[in-house]
Amino acid sequence: MAESGKKVLIADDEADVHAFVQVALEDDGHQILDAVDGEAALEQVRAQAPDLIILDVQMPKKNGFEVFSELRGDDATKGIPVIMLTSVSARTGIPFGKRDMGDYFGSEPDAYIDKPIDPDTLRATVNKLLGIA
């Protein structure tokens, strides 16, 4: 198992997703950090300076959109690649996509992965954004 030295933060309130991401990315030797809500995610970003962030949309305290816009609004963090885990917003009932993000935040995540996450897609997307493989 080669150590890539890359830090990947997974922010999702579901422990199952953490376990899954950990296993899916373990062979690539990334260091996986985790956060269970939006505020914890931002703290981790500041403390650990991850190389890539995987953000779920529905999270307690701060949702994925809010976290994303704070990250892009801060010079220190705006360069970190972000993968957004998408599903459907239960609150508005509106499935959101790339266009909505662009419209609302003027900026878009580097990639979207729809839930349920396909492990191969996740691996390929992470490594591409990290410039590996």
Place this chain on the structure above:
Amino acid sequence: MATLTWDTPEGRQEHRLGAETRIGRAPHNEVCLNDPSVSGFHAHIVLQHGTWILEDAGSTNGTFVNGDQASRRELRDGDGVGIGNVELVFRALDDTAGPTILWGKGMAEPPPPAEAPELESAVGAATSLDELFHGATDYSEVGVVDSGRLSTLIQPMAGGDPHQLARRLRASYEITRAAAATLDPSDILDRVLTALFGIFEQAERAFIVLVDPHTGEASTAAVKRRVSRKAADLPISRTALEHAMERREALLCCDAAADERFAAAQSIMQLGIRSMMIAPLVFRDQVLGAVHVDSVTGVREFTQHDLELLSVAATEVAGCLANVRLHEKVVDSERLAAVGQTLAGLTHCIKNILQGIKGGAYILDRGLEKNQLERVRAGWDMVRRNNAFMEELVQDLLTYSKDREPAYAEADVNTLCAEICELCGERARAKSVALAFEPDPQLAAAELDPKGIRRCLLNLVMNAVDACEGRDGGVTVATHAPGDDGLLRIAVRDTGCGMSQETLAKLFTVFFSTKGSKGTGLGLPVTKKIIEEHGGRLDVKSIEGEGTTFAICLPPERTADTQEGEGHGGVGQEGADRG
């Protein structure tokens, strides 16, 4: 004055009714009907307190009013009376108001045709009107009714005869009341036709033809008749209907069957209609259909006043129909929006569960590949948990989606609560939340659906534990014997995060959840529904930052309401200021 008229091979017969009129086959009857289907003494009509009552005299073949068998019935002007196979028409005429015949046999000239305004849009092809002809008539033979002779454009009533004005007002009122009483289109039409029969005593049949807004085809939407079936089966004039709808004019035709001018055209004469009126149903620039009222027997004819009344009525009806269609559109779009929201919420839930199952299976596979038993276990546990979650979701959806009668059984509420506290104890400990139970020893066994109430309690206690997570709070479940309102109470109190007014307002909205991917947003709606099915209610008090109390209030035994399958429960929400 009241009369009975009927047709015999010798011609039309008429009998003026006395205080009592006996009807039968025997010669001593005042109305003697020589027909084998008529009993010797078949029925009689008596005048009681100013109303005419028809009573069957134990006849063999029965007495009918407007096609319905009647043993005793008050008669109204224009009613069709069936004596065995003989059809008679009952008339109770108002002697004061003599009908004005607009055009009739022997009249020199019809009034000059009014200028019809040029209208650009015409109604679509009224092909399905063909069905109204019952196949018997060759339509090409039906001459085009000369609009110059038959149509008259409604103009404001000149002069202002108070009698007619009163009639017109009453008609307008009757129609508005009939049409505004409901939002069900077929019900509206039926009420309108009934009202029209009340307004036009001489009307024997009334039809409402509607144009399909999508196909443009016109078809009969409602029919009402008070003449024998034979006469009622007479077709209606497609030509006249099309004319009225295309030109947006009301039509009046009097004594047409006897009018020589129409004999050659085989028009209305062939249809056997003696007097008729048609008014188009126009709303803004749209022709919605037409109202057709006619008299087949022609005992009394329609007048221009009647046509004016019908036009007023048609305007009211068109407005109401347009309103109903608009309402239907709104309801449709609301329904679609609700369905969309429900599906989106459901999709979200299912996707999260799928994520768990797929993720678990992936971890399990990797564990097998690498021969790591611990990983196999973790993966398998994930699959199993999410599978259980899916089962729970389906169960909640089923509970929420249909009305069900609680499966009542005698249960000890204190025992039930103790079980739930034990069940949730592990989760509470894992989250460092204190969970206490305060039973009321006075609380006797109650009649309820133990499985349903268990589910409610489980939802509420789990929610309370979640609300206390990381707050050093505690949850108390307390029972209370029935108080003044007769309801027993199970309170689930927490000193957790509490809820904002915004959250409180959405508390029972399906798929609304503050728990992120951990909540389905079905727990509270299902809880509320189960409690209401018991005829109980769910009270909520919450102060943001301090805590929340949910109280299940239940009748201790089955109530009459729940036995009828109809709960009266509701949700009492008390704002934070009162908490």
